[in-house]
Amino acid sequence: xxxxxxxxxxxxxxxxxxxxxxxxxxxxxxxxxxxxxxxxxxxxxxxxxxxxxxxxxxxxxxxxxxxxxxxxxxxxxxxxxxxxxxxxxxxxxxxxxxxxxxxxxxxxxxxxxxxxxxxxxxxxxxxxxxxxxxxxxxxxxxxxxxxxxx
Amino acid sequence: xxxxxxxxxxxxxxxxxxxxxxxxxxxxxxxxxxxxxxxxxxxxxxxxxxxxxxxxxxxxxxxxxxxxxxxxxxxxxxxxxxxxxxxxxxxxxxxxxxxxxxxx
Numbered sequence: 001x002x003x004x005x006x007x008x009x010x011x012x013x014x015x016x017x018x019x020x021x022x023x024x025x026x027x028x029x030x031x032x033x034x035x036x037x038x039x040x041x042x043x044x045x046x047x048x049x050x051x052x053x054x055x056x057x058x059x060x061x062x063x064x065x066x067x068x069x070x071x072x073x074x075x076x077x078x079x080x081x082x083x084x085x086x087x088x089x090x091x092x093x094x095x096x097x098x099x100x101x102x103x104x105x106x107x108x109x110x111x112x113x114x115x116x117x118x119x120x121x122x123x124x125x126x127x128x129x130x131x132x133x134x135x136x137x138x139x140x141x142x143x144x145x146x147x148x149x150x
Numbered sequence: 151x152x153x154x155x156x157x158x159x160x161x162x163x164x165x166x167x168x169x170x171x172x173x174x175x176x177x178x179x180x181x182x183x184x185x186x187x188x189x190x191x192x193x194x195x196x197x198x199x200x201x202x203x204x205x206x207x208x209x210x211x212x213x214x215x216x217x218x219x220x221x222x223x224x225x226x227x228x229x230x231x232x233x234x235x236x237x238x239x240x241x242x243x244x245x246x247x248x249x250x251x252x253x254x
Contacts, residue, residue, distance in 0.1 A: 014199055015195060015197045048238070081235060082203065088194070088203065
């Protein structure tokens with residue numbers, strides 16, 4: 001339970017959720033070793049570890065190689081190109097909303113469960129607040145929350 | 151959470167350094183990154199790790215070469231433009247408003 005709670009927290013409180021929504025999109029990822037990879041994103045986890053298929057890996061010298069499966073550690077990523085056609089706000093809402101609405105509040109004896117619940121509810125409340133307010137910039141909120149602009 | 155006497159910008163309290171970045175949302179900013187890289191773009195989103203979403207971004211990579219004959223230092227810059235970019239926060243050194251004048 002503890003591992004999942006931490007994963008969820010990392011996912012919901014950072015911009016990683018947006019990168020996770022790139023599953024199924026074709027994009028370019030630039031790595032910290034000056035290499036870049038262009039391919040179809042299969043999977044991204046909460047630590048931004050990424051798997052791609054049909055990938056063209058180009059190293060710092062410009063040499064390219066085609067790979068059927070490419071996996072990279074999240075920490076080794078420098079940039080991720082976001083496709084023009086992607087609606088980022090919608091993607092993030094899709095990511096967050098299901099976790100809040102369908103969650104049943106059971107016995108809160110487990111601390112990890114309680115923490116996840118609070119995080120998710122707080123995030124959803126903050127999102128609702130921003131949506132109704134239509135401000136120039138996002139609400140202050142507790143530190144550690146992402147701020148987004150429509 | 152804002153106490154009386156705290157500096158405020160409009161209706162929002164400035165409590166910590168990250169709040170200053172919030173003020174730059176949807177503005178053009180300058181980001182200095184590791185490995186002699188600089189980004190200039192419009193800030194769409196950020197988080198506490200300084201992961202950022204930048205739009206209309208121009209990346210500048212600076213490299214130094216030493217001339218073989220004159221032993222002068224030659225600074226070379228490479229630029230490119232990307233429409234929408236996610237930047238991983240661990241590469242970010244600093245965030246600032248775009249600099250006016252020299253170095254543009």
